[in-house]
Amino acid sequence: MKALTWHGKKDVRYEEVPRPEIVNPNDAIIRVTATAICGSDLHLYHDRVPSMKEGDVLGHEAMGEVVDVGDSVETLARGDRVVVPFTISCGSCWFCENDLYSLCDNSNPNAEIARKMMGHSPAGLFGYSHMMGGYAGGQAEYLRVPFADVGPQKINGDLPPEQVLFLSDVFPTGYMAAENAEVEEGDTVAVWGCGAVGQFTIQSAWMLGADRVIAIDRVPERLEMARNHGDAETINYATEGVYDRLMEMTGDRGPDRCIDAVGTDAHGTGMTATADRIKQRLHLEDDRPAVLRQAIRCCRKGGTLSVPGVYVGRADNFPIGSLMNKALTVKTGQTHVQRYLDPLLERIEEGEIDPSFVVTHQAPLAEGPELYERFNNKDDECIKVVLKP
Ligand SMILES: NC(=O)c1ccc[n+]([C@@H]2O[C@H](COP(=O)([O-])OP(=O)(O)OC[C@H]3O[C@@H](n4cnc5c(N)ncnc54)[C@H](O)[C@@H]3O)[C@@H](O)[C@H]2O)c1
Ligand SMILES: [Zn+2]
Ligand SMILES: [Zn+2]
Numbered sequence: 001m002k003a004l005t006w007h008g009k010k011d012v013r014y015e016e017v018p019r020p021e022i023v024n025p026n027d028a029i030i031r032v033t034a035t036a037i038c039g040s041d042l043h044l045y046h047d048r049v050p051s052m053k054e055g056d057v058l059g060h061e062a063m064g065e066v067v068d069v070g071d072s073v074e075t076l077a078r079g080d081r082v083v084v085p086f087t088i089s090c091g092s093c094w095f096c097e098n099d100l101y102s103l104c105d106n107s108n109p110n111a112e113i114a115r116k117m118m119g120h121s122p123a124g125l126f127g128y129s130h131m132m133g134g135y136a137g138g139q140a141e142y143l144r145v146p147f148a149d150v151g152p153q154k155i156n157g158d159l160p161p162e163q164v165l166f167l168s169d170v171f172p173t174g175y176m177a178a179e180n181a182e183v184e185e186g187d188t189v190a191v192w193g194c195g196a197v198g199q200f201t202i203q204s205a206w207m208l209g210a211d212r213v214i215a216i217d218r219v220p221e222r223l224e225m226a227r228n229h230g231d232a233e234t235i236n237y238a239t240e241g242v243y244d245r246l247m248e249m250t251g252d253r254g255p256d257r258c259i260d261a262v263g264t265d266a267h268g269t270g271m272t273a274t275a276d277r278i279k280q281r282l283h284l285e286d287d288r289p290a291v292l293r294q295a296i297r298c299c300r301k302g303g304t305l306s307v308p309g310v311y312v313g314r315a316d317n318f319p320i321g322s323l324m325n326k327a328l329t330v331k332t333g334q335t336h337v338q339r340y341l342d343p344l345l346e347r348i349e350e351g352e353i354d355p356s357f358v359v360t361h362q363a364p365l366a367e368g369p370e371l372y373e374r375f376n377n378k379d380d381e382c383i384k385v386v387l388k389p
Contacts, residue, residue, distance in 0.1 A: 001016070001019040001140060001141040001142050001367075002015070002016060002017075002136075002140070002141055002365060002366070002389065003015070003017045003018060003057045003058075003136075003137075003139060003140030003141065003236075004015060004054070004057070004058045004059060004139035004140070004156050004246065004365065004368040004369070004372075004387075005017060005055050005056060005057055005058065006052055006053075006054070006056045006057075006058055006079060006166045006198060008054065009045070009047040009048060010045060010046075010373070012058065012368060012372045013368075013369060014046065014366050014369055014371045015180055017055070017057055017136075017140070017303045018141050019067075019141070020136060020142050020143065020144035020202070021144070021200040022069075022070045022114075022144070023144065023146075024070060024146060025070040025072055025073070026044075026070055026072050026146065026147055026148055026150055026323050027069075027071035027143075027146055028066050028068065028069045028070065028073055028076050028145045028148035028152065029066070029068040029069075029071070029142055029143070029144055029145070029271075029278075030062070030063075030064040030065065030066055030067065030084060030138075030142065030143045030145055030152070030162070031064050031065045031066075031067045031141065032062050032063070032138055032140060032141060032142060032143055032160040032389050033063060033065060033143055033161060033387075033388065033389070034062070034063050034064070034165050034387070034388055035059050035061060035062040035063075035138045035139050035140075035164075035165075035273055035385055035386070035387050035389070036061040036062075036166070036169075036335070036366070036384060036385060036386050036387070037059075037139070037368075037371060037372060037375050037384075037385040037387070038061055038164055038169060038170065038196070038237075039062075039195045039197060039263070039310075039373070040059075040060070040128070040169075040197070040310050041059070042265065042266055042375070042376055043125075043154065043263070043265060043310055044058065044128070044129070044225075045314065045372055045376055046102075046265060047128045048264055048265065048286070049128070049131075049312055049316060050129065050312070050313075050332060051110075051113060051129045051130040051132075051133060051377055052129050052130070053129040053130060053134075053219065054138075054193065055129075055139045055353070056127070056134075056136070057128045057136035057139065057140050058126045058127045058137045058139045058185040059112040059124055059126065059137035059138040059139025060086035060126040060128055060169060061086060061138065061142065061165065061166070061170070062083075062084050062126070062135055062137075062138025062139075062143055062165075062166070062167035062168060063081070063084060063161060063165050064081075064082065064084075064143070064170065065079065065080070065082075065083075065156070065165065066078055066079065066080040066082060066152075067142070068206055069148060069150070069353065073148045073149055073289055074149055074155075074171075074193040075148075075149045076148050076149070076152060076154070076278075077089075077116050078140040080152075080154050080233075081154065081155045081331060081355075082152035082153060082154055082155065083152065083153045083155060083164050083165060083167045083168050083341075084126070084138060084143065084145055084151055084168055085101075085151045085152075085153070085167075085168055085169070085172075085337035085338055085339050085341065086125055086126055086128075086150050086169045086335075086337060087101050087102045087123050087125060087151075087334060087336070087338070087350070088104070088107040088108075088123055088124040088125065088126065088133065088135060088146055088151065088337065089101040089102075089104040089123055089147060089150050089338055090104050090105075090106035090147050090150065091135050091147060091149065091150035091253055092106075093106050095123075096338075097238065099336060099338075099339045100336055101123065101150075101336040101337060101339060102123050102334035102335055102336050103122050103123060103336075103340040104121055104122075104123035104332075105126070105216075105356065106122040107123045107133065107146065107147065108121045108122070108123060108124040108132060108133045109124070109134065110131060110132075110133055110134055110185075111131055113130065113131045114132065115277065117131065117313070118203055122334060122369050123334070126143070126175055126332070127139065127174065128130045130331055134140055135365075138168075139365065139368060139387060140365075140389065141389040142169045150338065152339070153167060153341040153342075155345075155354065159348065159349070159383070160356070161386070162270060162356035162362075162386060163285040163348055163354055163355055163357050164345070164348065164355075165355075165386065166196070166200070166355045166358070167337075167340075167341055167345060167348075167355075168337070168343055169335065169337065170196040170197050170341075170358070170384075171200050171306050171340075171353075171355050172335050172336075172340035172341070172344060173197050173200065173205040173335040174196075174197055174198075174199070174200025174201040174202075174203060174204045174211035174261075174308070175200065175201075175207075175340055175344060176203065176308065176333070176335045176336065176339075176340065177197070177201045177207045177259050177261060177306050177308035178201055178204035178207070178208050178210075178257075178259070178306070179204070179208065180256065180304075180306035180307075180308070180331035180332065180333070180383070181205070181258070181259050181304050181305075181306035181331070181332075182304045182306075182329065183198070183205050183209065183210050183257050184203075184208070184209060184210040185204075185209035185231035186209070186211045187209070187210050187211060187212075187214040187256040187257050188210070188211060188213075188214065188249075188255045188256050188257070189205040189210045189212070189213050189255060189256065189257045189258075189259065189294070190213075190214045190215075190216065190246060190255035190257070190259065190298065190299075191213065191214070191215045191216065191226075191232070191259045191260065191261055191385040192216045192217075192258075192260050192261060192262050192266075192291045192294070192295060192309075193206070193216070193217060193260070193261035193263075193291070193309065194215050194217035194223055194226045194234075194261075195222065195223065195261065195262075195263035195383065195384075196217060196358045196383065196384045197215070197224070197308055197309075198222075198261040198262075198357070199222075199225060199226065199229070199230060199358050199383075200260050200358075201215050201259055201308070202215055202226055202230035202231075202232050203230060203259075203353060204250055205259075205318065207261075207347075207352075207359075210257075212363075212379040213230065213231070213232040213233070213345045214232060214233045214234070214235060214246065214255060215227075215230065215232040215233070215234050215235070215270050216234070216235045216236075216237070216242055217237070218236050218237050218238035218239075218267070219378050220236075221234060221369060221383065222378075222383060225357075225358075227277070230356050233249070234369070235257040236346065238290075240287075241329065242294055242298065243294065243297055243298055243374055246298045250300070253371055254298050254299050254301075254303065255298060255299060255300060256299075256300055256303050256304070257299075257303060257306065258295040258296075258298060258299040258303065258304070258305050258306070259295075259305075259306045259308065260291045260292055260295050260305070260306070260307045260308070260309040260378060261283075261308055261309055262309045262319075263287075263291075263308075263310040263311060264286070264287040264288060264309070264310055264312055265310025266288050266289065266290040266291040266309075267290065267293075267348055268288060268290030272293070272317055273289075273290050275316075275317075276288040276289075276290070276316070276317075278388065279316060284316075284320065285313075285314060285316045285378065286311075286312050286315070287311045287312060287313060287314065287316050287318075288314025288315075289311070289315040289317070289318060291309065292305075292307070292315065292318070293312055293316050293317065293319055296319050296322050296323050296326075296328065297322060299326065301326045301327060302326070302328070303326075303329075304329045304330075304331065305323075305328050305329070305330045306326065306331050306332065307330065307331070308328075308332070308334035308335070309362075310321060310334075322379050323354070324388060355385055358383055358384040358385075359384050359385075359386055360373075360381060360382055360383045360384055360385070361374070361382055361384070361385045361386070362386045362387075363385070363386075363387055363388070364388055364389075365387045365388065365389040367387070368387055371385045371387065
């Protein structure tokens with residue numbers, strides 16, 4: 001079959017790979033009909049995530065048709081149309097039973113590598129390095145889905161793929177980001193990053209009762225989407241001082257809830273950001289936490305910092321003094337996607353939200369390498385890419 005594969009920094013190829021087969025009785029095989037490129041894939045594209053290997057199949061946002069199921073699969077049958085969460089979860093460990101699906105204790109066969117780095121291993125993820133399980137991803141014609149009774153969400157009816165595909169990741173991720181921020185009626189919420197995750201975070205902040213949403217980025221069309229579609233006020237960090245603007249807008253209090261929807265590849269300016277870049281090159285620091293620092297500085301005293309943005313290792317110059325003395329709460333994590341599938345699908349079915357608004361590019365899977373480049377460079381006003389094998 002054909003798939004998009006990783007070959008090192010900025011080298012994604014469309015090539016022939018072995019077609020997946022049932023390995024365990026709880027597997028399903030999906031013929032992928034639509035798959036998206038995520039900001040998380042760009043961390044792989046920049047070679048920031050350890051333990052990738054040449055030829056690894058990329059992708060973790062996929063949907064399609066079930067073409068084969070293992071002997072123990074009970075809830076899926078051939079022909080079912082499903083969206084596949086990016087988190088692989090067993091459904092029966094302590095973490096899964098407590099709805100903490102992205103922390104599943106049973107789905108990462110390489111848990112020891114992750115444990116050495118982080119103390120404990122999170123769940124296995126599709127197409128996201130060997131440390132996270134070494135699972136082939138969904139930017140391919142076919143995908144093997146382990147624990148098939150726990151992950152895939154059946155889609156009945158004829159909702160178009162662009163409306164349901166993002167249940168695999170970025171819609172639940174935006175929702176969990178707002179929930180983690182503890183957004184309540186009347187809050188002012190600041191969202192750093194206006195990629196797809198930022199856009200769904202904005203939508204979700206409104207759903208949870210925010211009074212004001214302020215979105216921060218520098219890419220004009222992303223800011224425009226946040227304003228026009230997301231009804232957010234915006235700050236362009238390339239032309240305005242973010243701290244000063246936020247203080248002005250909130251009568252010096254700072255936003256109640258601050259959300260980092262940017263993560264490890266945050267763009268920064270000034271001495272500290274330059275030091276980050278140098279240290280990253282020398283492997284003295286893994287992440288560039290420009291947004292984290294700024295969000296902590298801006299957040300109102302006693303407020304909440306929510307971090308959906310992905311970080312991979314160690315970050316320097318972390319303002320722990322500000323975090324502690326301002327009594328901030330921090331919540332983060334890979335998304336517990338399974339927790340949000342039913343309630344968010346219901347919102348889509350009821351017409352409360354149409355997630356297809358983020359899609360700017362649709363193309364055949366074969367054009368994947370070129371679209372990775374375009375998405376990375378933000379050429380052609382590219383915000384979200386959907387590929388069809
Ligand atoms: N927690 C999870 O489960 C989960 C799931 C999906 C994605 N993510 C992560 O969420 C983040 C966003 O994903 P995306 O798909 O929207 O990515 P994206 O790359 O499309 O968007 C990131 C945006 O951040 C902006 N940005 C960069 N530096 C900034 C700064 N200093 N201030 C404000 N904005 C800045 C960029 O201009 C860009 O628009 C990524 O880190 C991704 O890995 C996490
Ligand atoms: Zn993703
Ligand atoms: Zn589990």
